[in-house]
Amino acid sequence: MVRFDDLDLFVRTAACGSFSKAAREANLLPGQVSAAIMRLERDLELRLFARSTRSLRLTDEGERYLPYAREVIELLHSGREVLRRDDAELTGTLLLAAPSDFGRNLLLPWIGEFRRRHPRLEVRLQLSDQVTDVFRDRVDIALRYGQPEDASYVALPLAPDNRRVLVAAPAYLEQCGIPASLDDLQHHSCLLWQLQGRVYDKWVFPIGKARRIVQVKGALVCDDSDVVRRWVLAGEGIAYRSWLDVGTDVRAGRLVVILPDQPGEPAPLNMVCPHRRQFSPAVRQLHALLAERCAALAP
Structure with missing residues (x-):
């Protein structure tokens, strides 16, 4: 198993170009650095440095391995700094x-x-x-x-x-009736959202492992989803909204879930x-x- 200390000394030696310089930076003996590199080469089954009495250079395998070793060391240092900062005041x-x-x-x-x-x-x-x-x-x-x-x-x-849910205000349902099926949606005023000019007037519903696309229509369209929520609260029609966005209104009685047994599209x-x-x-x-x-x- 590769030791992180050996990996760190490999990166340091590659930067310094010699065992002695790397040893001075790490406050070690040159022999300790040399032993760490040999141990790393044995663990990796690679030759990382070409050595001679006067020079030390990375092999081709060492050159290719060096970026990965640097990334591991950087991640370790980053993790340590994160842990040190976790208890500090956020700024x-x-x-x-x-x-x-x-x-x-x-x-x-x-x-x-x-x-x-x-x-x-x-x-x-x-x-x-x-x-x-x-x-x-x-x-x-x-x-x-x-x-x-x-x-x-x-x-x-x-x-x-x-998930998404079909919702409407009690006043709208009292006036226009409650849809009994997905097919009934085409007879109701649906509140539509658009993004980059595209109107989302095809609502998707899971049916078992398949899905059903229902074409809807409505006279009110907006590119701001908060406006669509305000319209549905005002009784202007039926909306197909994320539960997170309307759940509070449903619990407060301001909106009613339509076709509660029909699963909505995951959101x-x-x-x-x-x-x-x-x-x-x-x-x-x-x-x-x-x-x-x-x-x-x-x-």
Whole structure:
């Protein structure tokens, strides 16, 4: 098994170009460094250095192995620093992007609670239903609905079992009637959301292992999901919304779930960031808080 101390001495020796210089930096004897390199070569079954009485250079195998060794050492150092900082007071700036409806009606008070716990941390919140590009946009993390489609970023689950539900206000149902099946939706005013000019008027429902797509129509369309929520609360029609966004209204009696026995489309909520190295103490502690709050809203 490779020893991390040996790996560290390999990286140091490659940078210094000699056992003696690496030994001075590590406060060791040259023979100790040489023994560590030989032990590492034996463990890897590779020749990492070509040695002579006057020179020391990396072999081809050593050149190819060096970047991986550096990455392991950097990760170990980063992990140690993270553990040291976990108990420290959170400072700096956290850039967070979130969907409009979820951000305004649920996330805002949770961010306030998080800030009261960590008063020296600055939080910059961006609310939009546009999909944030965590690689190009100036954000540290983003909250996203849906199954992660890109394996190049890391997704931490917040509400993995969240689903969409059909909802309407009691006043609308009293006036227009309650749909008895998915087919009845075509006879109702449905509140539609659009993104980048595309109107989402085909609602998807799981039927066993298959799925059914229902074409709906409505005279009210908006690219802000919070506006769609306000319309449904005002009795303007039927909406197909994430349970997280409407669960509080359902429990309070402001909205009614339609066809409760019909499963809705999965809508898991995740915290997304480009790389695990960005899991700062602030990100990890915010994730723990949001996961706890989302779990409390589960149906």
